[in-house]
Amino acid sequence: MNQLDFAGRHAVVTGGAAGLGFGIAQRLIASGGSVTLWDRDEAAARQTCTALGVKAFAVKVDVAQQPSVAAAVAATLAHAPRIDALVNSAGITGPNTKLWDYPVDDWRQVMDVNVNGVFLCCREVVAQMQRQGYGRIVNIASVAGKEGNPNASAYSASKAAVIALTKSLGKELADTGIRVNCVTPAAVKTAIFDQMTPEHIAFMLSKIPMGRFGTVEEVAAMVGWLCTEDCSFSTGAVFDLSGGRSTY
């Protein structure tokens, strides 16, 4: 494992109680920083904090609710002097079904968490980063947002929106000390697989030229670097993590 320099820095990781968010938090702490996990599952976030040690804090938040996100910023700044990095990892898949059968409420929920959640967290945290004159934002999009997976129209559309939001915000902040990037992972085995059908998981694996799923550690390595000061000339950019699936 390469040593990243996140010494003395503080990150907020949404969805940090589990999966990719947990792995990213672990990597940032191993790189010398501290982390606040924002998650709607308070019990899981507290358990994850215990596993991560004294450099981890937990705040209960629903990223889709603006008052909840605003309160989470205040709660975070009560124990951390700054928010140097924001990783937007909270996300859901929604059901795997054709668009014409897609339940309207499920569509809205996927958009609410995956798109509005990223918008709200960026909106509230950028204000703090502007006061600091420094920040790193990393949004976890997906290869589905580039390619459009069948039987996952809401998820694919939501992740395409995250990619576009990243490009817009990156340009808006390009003349500041804040960098905004996203990553587009192919499938990585986490609890999110429980939300998908076995057929959909098999479809995703079949599309990866390396013939395997990615690992949490591989995602954390790239996202960890994107959270450091060394990531200085990349903004509004989309970083691949797809085992060769992405062709652009």
Ligand SMILES: NC(=O)c1ccc[n+]([C@@H]2O[C@H](COP(=O)([O-])OP(=O)(O)OC[C@H]3O[C@@H](n4cnc5c(N)ncnc54)[C@H](O)[C@@H]3O)[C@@H](O)[C@H]2O)c1
């Ligand atoms: N694992 C993969 O194969 C994969 C691939 C590409 C992209 N992604 C994206 O990576 C991100 C993380 O995925 P994961 O595999 O770690 O999933 P996961 O289900 O393991 O973890 C997601 C976490 O987000 C939290 N969360 C969900 N909705 C929330 C809300 N409204 N407010 C606050 N917290 C909320 C959950 O409680 C959970 O702790 C997601 O955005 C997902 O779309 C995952």
